[in-house]
Amino acid sequence: MASRLLLLVAVVAMHMQLYAVDAKTLRPWPPDCSTTNGYTGNSQYKKNLDQLLATLPAAAAENGWFYEGSSSSSPASDPDQMFGLIMCYADRDAAECLDCLSQASAAITAVCPGSRSARVVYNPCVLQYSDASIRHEADLTVLICCLRLMSELAAAATASPLRLANGSTPYLGSEEMYGLAQCTRDLNGSECARCVSDYVGQLGSRFGNKTGGVIKGYSCYLRFQVAPLAVTLPPAPSQSLLLATGGSSSSSKIGMVVGVSIGSVLILVVLGLCMCFLLWRRRRKQAELHEETRAMEDEFEKGLGPKQFQYVELAIATDNFSETHKLGEGGFGSVYRGFLKDMNLHVAIKRVSKGSRQGRKEYASEVRIISRLRHRNLVLLIGWCHGDGKLLLVYELMPNGSLDKHLYSVDNRLSWSLRHKIVLEIASAILYLHEEWEQCVLHRDIKPSNVMLDASFNAKLGDFGLARLVDHARRSHTTVLAGTFGYMDPECGVRGMASVQSDIYSFGVVLLEIACGRSPIVVLDDDVIHLVCHVSDLHSQGRVLDAVDPRLNGEFDAQEMKRVIMAGLWCTQDDQGMRASIRQVVSVLRLELPLPSLAKRPLNTDPSSIETNNV
Structure with a gap:
């Protein structure tokens, strides 16, 4: 019985008036503060x-x-010994719980100043302290009485000839909660009950944080407040009027009652069916989410290193995901800087936006793939957290950010020796993905913003949200086209499929971008062309080194530079069959193979035109 009453406290507590202290203090429900034997400062x-x-x-x-x-500063016999208890409610998420835990202590002394014992209930948590030991017995105090009062008044109004009832019940201390329930007198008892019961059921959603409220309709009326109501009872109707009214249209009233009853039943049936459908759909989504979560956990268990974190750990690490810790924001979520005290480790925490279906797909892809990959030039996944719709991935922190920020920085240009090292490291990562791991991994979004730089400017390829696994025997294609405009293989627009060759094309654009210091879309003399087209034009004229980033001021190794540019052009050939493999690219960059002999493209032929001409 006690547990059922405690459950009642939890259910009806949602409908309480918040007890305002000030704008910055956590606001509790009406507190229970002792008023005798207070303490001094x-x-x-x-x-x-x-x-x-x-x-x-x-x-x-x-x-x-x-x-x-x-x-702990006083022995148990000391009259100044203190006892306390704090707990979060389960219907609040971790962030709300942490907020409540951090503010509850200060708030209770604000609302109960000088009290030797106090009990306070907040929306997310409950806190109490006393100079006596906490009694481990159920406290059956219910913190809200308007629902019980209004339910009683609804029943009384149904039985009243005047179809109204008013009354009050103790609220807080000497205060009273007053209420009124009234129906139009054309309704019989059952219809009045149906109307006021429906309104009582709406009190929680309409006035969850109020000590007063009114619902007024065409057939019934409810009102409650912590102040006396000025109720004027109407005079009783005369018997002759009742007889005249009742006898003149009895048959029409019977027909009206039958019609209303049938209509009401039909409405209830339709509402019942709708509710059943909504419940079924909700349960199905929950079941799908549960299965998806189990599948992702199974995938993580296949990995060797990632750790499962609790949400509260990551919230603490990022100061509850504060804006000051935010490193960046993408289409499907945000990335935050965090510090894991237990591991003494700075990390980057990626949080997928709630409700982002594509974000969930990308998260699942990273679960399946990056947790099982281990390479010095891939961003390391430290851990993960998912549950209750929250999806988070924890990576090693890359202090120097992404490559694109350095390529186009005005104040911090990258030297050629550093660029060449980064090129070799990206190529090494792609070689591992395409040929050296147990399956072929198609990254499908290779670009400078997905190349991260650690404290020593070592390059690491990251963001596997669009990645897919294919068997080495079927590495020629996958079924879904994805990527970023400017880096996508134009041939994919024709075939509608990404492939190893499309990854090679994206890497080729990145090679040219690093060498030339230009984005994939180039503006020349009011003409907008692709970077591949611009460099191909210069190659056709025998002036390939004219494409070099002018910010290098000629400080580069000409042989290395030419090999990077020619490798980029080899990777971006129109015909996929003429493109290099990643192993061939690595050999050219390491001076292990001679430069490729490439056919000269017609001047100013934009690779993207292939897609346009075939649409």
Whole structure:
């Protein structure tokens, strides 16, 4: 019985008026503060209380959001010994719980100043302290009474000839909660009950945080407030009027009642069917989410290193995902800088936006792929967290950010020796993905913004949200086209499929971009062309080194530069069959193979025109 009453507290608590203290203080429901034997600001009791309240939040965060303890500065016999308890409610998420834990202690002293014992309920958590040990017995106090009062008044109005009832019930201390329920007197008892019961059911959603409210309709009326209501009862109707009204149209009233009853039944049936459908669809989505979560966990278990984190750990690491910790934001979520104290490690935490279906797909792709990959030039996945719709991935932090920010920085240009090292490291990563791992991994989004640089400017390829696995025997294609405009293989627009060759094309664009210091879309003399087209034009004229980034001021190794540019042109040949493999590219870049002999393209032939001409 006690557990059922406690459940009632949790259910009806949603409908409480928030007890306002000030704009910055966490607002509780009506508190229970002792008013006798208060403490002073410099007393030992106050010092013990401050110590206890400072201990409870951190202890609860590490103890499953619940903690019961006492101040430790006094022996148990000391009258100033303090006891306390704090807990989060399960219908709130981790972020709300952490907010409540961190603010509850300060808020309780604000709403119960000088009280030797206090009990306060907030939306996300409950906190109490006392100079006596916490009693481990159920407290059956219900913190809201308007629902019970209005339910009683609804029943009374149904039975009243006047179809109205008013009354009150104790609320807080000496305060009273007053209520009124009334129907139009044309309704019989059952119709009045149906109307006011429906309105009572709406009180929670309409006035969840109010100590007063009104619902007024054409057939019935509800009102409650913490103040007396000026109710004027109407005079009783005369018997002759009742007889005249009742006898003149009895048959029409019977027909009206039958019609209303049938219509009501039909409406209830339709509403019932709609609710059943919505519940079925919700359960199916929950089941699909559960299966997806289990599948992702199975995939992570195949990996050797990633750790499963609790959401609260990552929230603490990022100061509850504050804006000051945000490193960047993409189409499907944000990335935050965090610090894991237990591991003494700075990390980057990627949080997928709620409701982003594409974001969930990308998260699942990273679960399946990057958790199983290990290479010095791939961004390392430290861990993961998913549950309750939250999806997070934890990576090693790359302090120097992405390659594109350095390629186009005005103040911090990359030297050629550093660019050449980065080129070799990206090529090494792609060689591992395409040929050296157990399956062929198609990255499908190779571009400078997905190349991350660590503290020593070592390059690491990241963001496997669009990646796909194919068997080495079927590495020629996959079924879905994806990527970023400017880096996508034009041939994919014709065939509608990405492939190893399309990854090679994207890498070729990146090679040219690093050498030339230009984005894939180039503006020349009011003409907009692709970078591949621009460099091909210069190659056709025998002036390939004229494409070099002018910000290098001629400070580069000509042989290395020419090999990078020619490798980029080889990777971006129109015919996929004429493109280099990643192993051939690596050999050319390492001076292990001679430069390729490439046919000269017609001047100003934009590769993207292939797609346009075939649409």
